[in-house]
Each structure stands twice: as structure tokens, then as C-alpha cells.
Amino acid sequence: NAGVTQTPKFRILKIGQSMTLQCTQDMNHNYMYWYRQDPGMGLKLIYYSVGAGITDKGEVPNGYNVSRSTTEDFPLRLELAAPSQTSVYFCASINQGSGYTFGSGTRLTVV
Amino acid sequence: QKEVEQNSGPLSVPEGAIASLNCTYSDRGSQSFFWYRQYSGKSPELIMFIYSNGDKEDGRFTAQLNKASQYVSLLIRDSQPSDSATYLCAVKGQTAGNKLTFGGGTRVLVKP
Numbered sequence: 054n055a056g057v058t059q060t061p062k063f064r065i066l067k068i069g070q071s072m073t074l075q076c077t078q079d080m081n082h083n084y085m086y087w088y089r090q091d092p093g094m095g096l097k098l099i100y101y102s103v104g105a106g107i108t109d110k111g112e113v114p115n116g117y118n119v120s121r122s123t124t125e126d127f128p129l130r131l132e133l134a135a136p137s138q139t140s141v142y143f144c145a146s147i148n149q150g151s152g153y154t155f156g157s158g159t160r161l162t163v164v
Numbered sequence: 165q166k167e168v169e170q171n172s173g174p175l176s177v178p179e180g181a182i183a184s185l186n187c188t189y190s191d192r193g194s195q196s197f198f199w200y201r202q203y204s205g206k207s208p209e210l211i212m213f214i215y216s217n218g219d220k221e222d223g224r225f226t227a228q229l230n231k232a233s234q235y236v237s238l239l240i241r242d243s244q245p246s247d248s249a250t251y252l253c254a255v256k257g258q259t260a261g262n263k264l265t266f267g268g269g270t271r272v273l274v275k276p
Contacts, residue, residue, distance in 0.1 A: 084261065084262050086263070088266075093172070093268075094268055094269075095168070095170075095252060095266035095267050095268040095269055096208070096252070096266040097266075098263060098264075098265075101261055101263060103260070103261055103262075109261065111263070143207055143208070147262055151210070151213060152198045152200070152210040152213055152254075152264075153208075153210070153264065155207040155208050155209070156207060157206075157207050158206075158207050
């Protein structure tokens with residue numbers, strides 16, 4: 054039981070490049086989330102999903118896209134990377150009720 | 165805009181003392197309240213959650229909730245150097261999706 058797995062752990066992108074952050078969970082959780090955390094700040098919700106095929110925007114969705122084709126996977130796509138997207142990205146999941154289980158995070162730098 | 169506010173700290177406490185962290189929230193309809201601990205460079209980990217007014221204890225940690233005053237607090241008793249971390253308050257509101265809104269976190273430093 055690996056929990057929530059994120060890849061890659063680190064990535065440096067050039068301005069204008071694109072990439073996909075991967076997130077997989079093996080707990081059969083329905084709800085999955087993508088947050089970003091800027092230095093010294095709390096977490097801001099980017100996108101979330103309540104089940105396969107269903108996604109919705111969070112607080113800061115601009116510049117990102119998601120898909121949820123299976124219960125296990127919830128990738129986050131960055132198109133045309135900008136320096137403002139330099140951050141640490143966390144994926145999380147929950148079944149219902151109690152708190153999130155977080156992945157280990159992806160540290161992204163856009164230069 | 166639903167907000168969760170925390171003092172950023174750092175909150176410096178001597179080893180063995182009680183650390184007291186506070187969190188206020190703006191959404192009066194909020195249902196559930198969570199405290200996460202985050203070590204530098206790591207992901208948040210759940211310490212405890214509370215739903216009802218009053219106190220909830222788990223080991224050295226006590227969460228206190230006052231919905232009328234819209235605040236939730238965390239007490240860490242017998243603070244240890246290993247408790248040095250950032251503590252994030254998170255609130256689940258009334259909207260669908262089990263979404264959590266996080267505060268900016270309070271950095272705690274426990275000095276031996």
C-alpha cells in the first residue's frame with residue numbers, strides 16, 4: 054500500500070515549456086486534489102476531482118489542466134510554463150470524512 | 165473568499181513547555197477542522213481533526229474548537245525539539261467536494 058505517489062520529485066522547466074505532474078493513489082479514494090504551496094505560504098487548491106470523469110476548478114486553476122480517467126490517476130498538466138508557476142505541488146486524496154493523505158510533492162522551478 | 169488565518173510565527177517555546185497555536189476562519193458554516201504538521205521540505209501530515217465544540221485530546225496534542233467565535237486552537241504539551249515544524253490549520257466548508265482551505269501556517273521552534 055503505497056498511498057499517494059507523485060512523480061517527478063523535482064523538475065526545472067524553461068518558460069513556455071509544458072509538462073505533466075503525475076499522481077497515483079492505491080487506496081481506491083474517490084476524491085483527489087492538487088494544491089500548490091509557495092515558499093512560506095499555505096496550500097492553494099488548483100483542481101479537484103470527486104470521481105473518475107469528474108473534475109472541477111479550485112482557487113487558482115489558471116495555467117493548469119487536469120483529467121481523471123481512472124480512480125487511481127489524477128495528472129496535472131502545465132501548459133506554457135511561467136515563472137509564477139514555480140512552486141511545490143502536492144497531490145492528495147481522501148475517501149470521505151477525515152483528513153487528506155498527501156503525496157511527497159513535486160518541486161517545480163520555471164526559469 | 166473563505167479565509168483561514170494563522171499567526172506565521174515563529175513561535176519559540178522551551179523544551180517541555182506548552183505550545184499554543186491559534187487559527188481563525190471566516191466561513192461560519194464550516195464543518196470540520198484539521199491540524200497538519202509539515203517539516204521543512206516534506207508534505208503535510210495529519211495530526212488531528214475536530215468536528216464538535218470543545219476539546220479533543222490525542223496524546224500530547226489537544227485541539228479546541230469554538231464555532232461561535234470561529235476559532236480553533238492546538239495545544240502541544242511537553243514540547244520536544246522534534247515538534248519544531250510548521251503547523252497548518254485547515255477548514256472544510258459547506259460546499260461539495262470535501263475541499264480543505266488552509267491557513268498560511270505557524271512555524272514552531274522548540275529550544276532544548
